Amino acid sequence: MRHIELNNLHLPNSWKKKASRVHTRRIRAKSSLQEIKEYIKSNGTSVWKPTKRYLMKFSHNKCWFTEANNAISSFHIEHFRPKKKVKKLKGTWKYNEQTRNWNVGYWWLTYNWRNYRLCCDILNSHKGNYFPLSIGSLVATNPTINHSTEDYVLLDPTVSNDVKLLGFDVATGEAIPKYDERNYPVEYSRARISIIVYHLNEDxxxxxxxxxxxxxxxxxxxxxxxxxxxxxxxxxxxxxxxxxxxxxxxxxxxxxxxxxxxxxxxxxxxxxxxxxxxxxxxxxxxxxxxxxxxxxxxxxx
Missing domain, CATH: 1.20.1050 (Glutathione S-transferase Yfyf (Class Pi); Chain A, domain 2)
Structure with a gap:
């Protein structure tokens, strides 16, 4: 995982205006969660798919999470914060999840390009709707709450300090936490959970x-x-x-x-x-x- 500086990514102004002035405005005007989900279903991939070529060019045709090129698999636009719902992690983790309404995703970020990540099919299919938050974290349940203040768990390639938590075993090629669990429990757990959720060693x-x-x-x-x-x-x-x-x-x-x-x-x-x-x-x-x-x-x- 290499740091991706989102501030240097340039998308067409025409797309950004349509995304914010049309789709985001319309989705915020919906009166129920069901209406919101129906709108996203009707105005989904066809809306954000045009951004994929810009994200690919920006990362030189490499997945933002794995650094694999498209010879390994096709690319997708991943909503880092899930748009429709959030899925709970299975099993027991050192870094537990904050309780939330799992049926509510970050719908207001559906057309926000800063929530988009370019990823290979391997990662997209496994990461899915997972987005764990640490115990005690603020939970952004609607657009009036600042989601950037959440204490999220999964490593984000657009955050420079996050990419520093991932290491590799150069004997096997497997991704590993860079820091040990005893001295850096939080950093270790975030890397470990990310490796598992992203399936960095499974494919x-x-x-x-x-x-x-x-x-x-x-x-x-x-x-x-x-x-x-x-x-x-x-x-x-x-x-x-x-x-x-x-x-x-x-x-x-x-x-x-x-x-x-x-x-x-x-x-x-x-x-x-x-x-x-x-x-x-x-x-x-x-x-x-x-x-x-x-x-x-x-x-x-």
Whole structure:
């Protein structure tokens, strides 16, 4: 999961005006919850579907939650706060849910583009209407209550601090909480619940795709280590040979930097790549000396 800065997303003014001045105004004028749900049913996907191509372009054709491209699955517009109803989590959780009227969703946000998230089919089908709030949280049940003050549980890719709570096991490619449960119970629980609700480790194609990315990283690491060894073996006076190897290494270093760049179509799972490089830097000094400086210069880390 990589941070998506919503303030930089630009949608056509014509769509935003119609969404706010027509649909939102009409839905707020309804006198009953049933009428509201009927309106959403009649004015649903066809209204927000046109925004999908803008959201795809904004994230360079990658799911906002998984960083998978559309080779894994098709994309959908996910209403982060469910529009019609909210579904209760099953099982017992350390981070319990606030009691609410489960039949009432965030209907007034149905046509609010800031509630839209681009997600792959895998996530869309499993996240569904889940939107747990922590015990004691304010519950926004109507548009007069500020929903932004809710203490929500699921990690939101549009919130920079949320994406920092998710880590990866670079041996398996599985998503894991970045912080331990004992010292950071809230952060751990939010990440753990998000991993389960979003099915970040359940889909075979998604997990296999992450594993392939790790294999790609391992191959690059091996080539770099081999060429560093060759460089050290070359006689100091053989400047031409050293130049050749140095250029090869420079290209490999840039290849790693490119894998951190979410703007490149094939650079999927950049958050996992960063975790991989962080761990590699503990044993390989060249990561901190040659890779990270380039990445910082390009504002990738």
């Amino acid at each position: 075979v194609l998604l997990l296999e795709s992450r594993k392939q990315k790790l294999k790609e990283l391992d191959k690059l690491k091996k080539r770099i280590v081999q060429n560093i060894f060759k460089f050290k073996q070359v006689d100091a006076q053989n400047l031409a040979a050293k130049k050749v190897i140095s250029d090869i290494l420079s290209d490999y270093f840039q290849d790693l930097v490119d894998l951190l760049n979410p703007k490149l179509l094939n650079s999927t799972y950049t958050a996992m790549v960063k975790v991989y490089l962080d761990e590699l830097a503990l044993t390989e000094s060249w990561v901190g000396k040659y890779v990270f400086p380039r990445a910082r210069k390009q504002n990738l880390i």
